[in-house]
Amino acid sequence: MNFTRTLFPLSMLLLSGCVVGPDYQKPDTALPVKFSESKAASAENVTLNPWWESFRDRRLNDLVYQGLAENLTVRQAMERIEAAEANVIVAGAGSLPSIGASAAGSVSGQDGSYLRRSPGGGGGHSESKSMNAGLSASWLLDFFGQYRRSKEAANASLDAAYDDVNVARLAYLSDLVSSYVNARYYQEALALNRKNLQSRRETLKLTNEIKEAGAASSLDVLQSEGLVNQTLADLPALETGFHQSANHIATLLGVPASTITSSLIKGSAQPMPRYATRTGIPADLIRNRPDIRAAERRLHALTAQIGVAESQLYPSIELGGSIGVARNFNAVTGSLSSWSFGPSLSLPIFNGGALKAQVKIARSEAEQQYLTWKSTVLNAVEEVENAQTALIRDGQTVAALRKVVQSYEQTLNLARESYRGGASTILDVLDAERNVASARLSLAAAIRQLARDYVALNVAIGGGSEIGATTIASK
Template identity: 85%
Template sequence: MNFSRTLFPLTMLLLSGCVVGPDYQKPDTALPAKFSESKATSSESVALNPWWESFRDKRLNGLVHQGMAENLTVQQALERITAAEANVIVAGAGALPNVGLSADGNVSGQDGNFIRRSNPTTGASHSESKSINAGLSASWLIDFFGQYRRQREAANASLDAAYDDVNVARLAYLSDLVSSYVNARYYQEALALNRKNLVSRRETLKLTNEIKEAGAASSLDVLQAEGLVNQTLANLPALETGFLQSANHIATLLGVPASTITSSMTKGSAQPMPRYATRTGVPADLIRNRPDIRAAERRLQAATAQIGVAEADLYPSIELGGSIGAARNFNTKVGNLTSWSFGPSLSLPIFNGGALKAQVKIARSDAEQQYLAWKSTVLTAVEEVENAQSALIRDYQTVAAQRKVVDTFDQTLVLARESYRGGASTILDVLDAERNVADARLALASAIRQLARDYVALNVAIGGGAEIGGATVVVSK
């Protein structure tokens, strides 16, 4: 008897420490030692790096910081943290005792007429009964196999993923906003270049008319010069539309009326051009710096914990329950009646058609899918960095070469006009030179825009600035 009294508590203690299901281990995948066009040097955390300041554009800096708190997508992601925090409380509440209180009161009565058989006199009757009942109940499901502990583990991992999702939304906002700003400034530069070309081509048209009046040019020459003027005029509306659409999108990202952004950017500014290089680090740094990779890993941990939740349903469960009840009937001489009960209840799954085992298979399959999703996210991140870095390196080369093209065609146009005035060449030589200059300048503006966009893509790909203005990440327990 003494032996059983000692063994039973020990057995209960051992069982209470048992947690079924696999323990989570961080995933691993083969990654290259370095990116193909950078040195194999690990970089520090870039999550707090304000890389957009490399453009040295105060207006852009102001828009970025304004939108950190105003972007609706980021606000939605922040709100999902609230739901995830509540889920942690729900998951932990299952392992705690459940206590409830109930009470009710009753008043019943009877009214009516009756006739006594012994005395034919009609009489009336009335009766009334009053009672109050109250009860207190408590139950506690003993977590022998760690079901609630696994649920709490899954909920905490999902909460961490919600925090990382905020940073994912913030990165998307940064990419969209800065790229839209780059586009808006490009359209303004293209408009300025086309207006400059318009002035030049009108001068050529005027010169052609003067030479025609002197008898050295034909009507065909005038029509060709006039055609280039009209062609330039036709290019302006599309560029204006491009600027307005980019400015409107910036306003949407900031959650403000479009007119407030359009009016503040109408004055124009130079095209954004990054002044600093970006250190990409090594591929392994992405696992630490990219919030989408961290979120995918947290979801894998949550899915792994759900395997333990499903496996716990295969085992018996014991619930301790008890209740205390009190009742009083005011029509009786007995004042109070109290009842109580206490005892364990055992639930043992015997036959369920294989549903519980199927739930375990589903949980394992979900975890495997989350692992594959994590691995895909890692490989995609490496690809994005490789692509952006390769493009950015060549963008610098393109811009440098295009600047030389513009200088060459500028000199060609000056010589073509002088030669035309002297009668040594035709108007076609001047028009061709003007067309080449206009195309080269627009090509340079387009190359600068592409360089800036690829600079944005590279910094976003390495997770730069994801945690600026963000909430503190909660560590799972």
């Protein structure tokens, strides 16, 4: 009676074809309604926004699109999609019938004087030939959704692989544009130092003229020479910075270092963003950031793996059958055929708690991935907040430094005129020279930082992560 009570519910469960394990629910987390320094207005789909074009630099645009199809990190991520697609096929294959065929043949014989000679005088030799062939089939009935959950997990992992390509593409955009900004900064710094060198040489010439007139000392001349030599000493480091940035750009494009250096030597203005960036609201990041989407898809995959682990706790039924044919060419009967068909039931009775432990492991891994997803979301919000704050403040710094440069340039002109007239010393001129040089370089560095802030903000909101996806996927 107890056996009947147990068997009947089990048979109903098998016939219902249920799927064990939790059904996936998209995660949610509390986010502010807006970023601290922007309006509470949702942004459009920024994943197709070519934000780097706001620099209005054709050379930069050409480099970006050239590298979208050639960057090795992006191409590696594309290859991982191939493996993920194959895993989907593997996961789904288990729920389909499996059919196999086999065939074998053999020839055997004996030689020896003790063998009875045949009536025809064949001598001591005996030979036998045989052949057999078979066809087998099996089908594991997926009553508890083991393979359905496996395929669900594989499809979610495939989606994550596609998002990983966008993550790689976004990292490429950040690295390439930032490296280009650095290269142009070093060129601007070189130009400014050469300009400062020319100015300081003029000051040295002026000092020598005044010394010849008896109004300046040898100390004044030595101080002017020292400033000239200091400027000459600063040039090599800036040239090294330019070449390193150009070499890194070449590597990002998938070509040997220094390949594109010659095309960048012709200077260009420092990149300056021309348009403001609409950051949207924090909730937009869940849609636009590929790393957040990838983390969410991996959570889906691990949630489905809970069902795979739970399905191992229940019985499994497999339908199997075979057909075989055997023929012995020396036998009177000729051939023999056989067949078999029937189900087999497997019950997990005692396994030391291993199967239940696997379920706990699967649930723990899913919970860990949820925490990873939540951490990814919060980090994304922080990145946007930091980049936006830096972009606003560094923009104010650039505006202030432009005025500082103008003031120091006027001060230098006045100091030189005063020095010619004998109303001031060479130290006043040298101080003015230093102030002008320092202010110009500070302005160039601030412009570089402003451009890098603009890059960081657009990358933080996921801008441009899907540009080039169709083109690359078709290759």
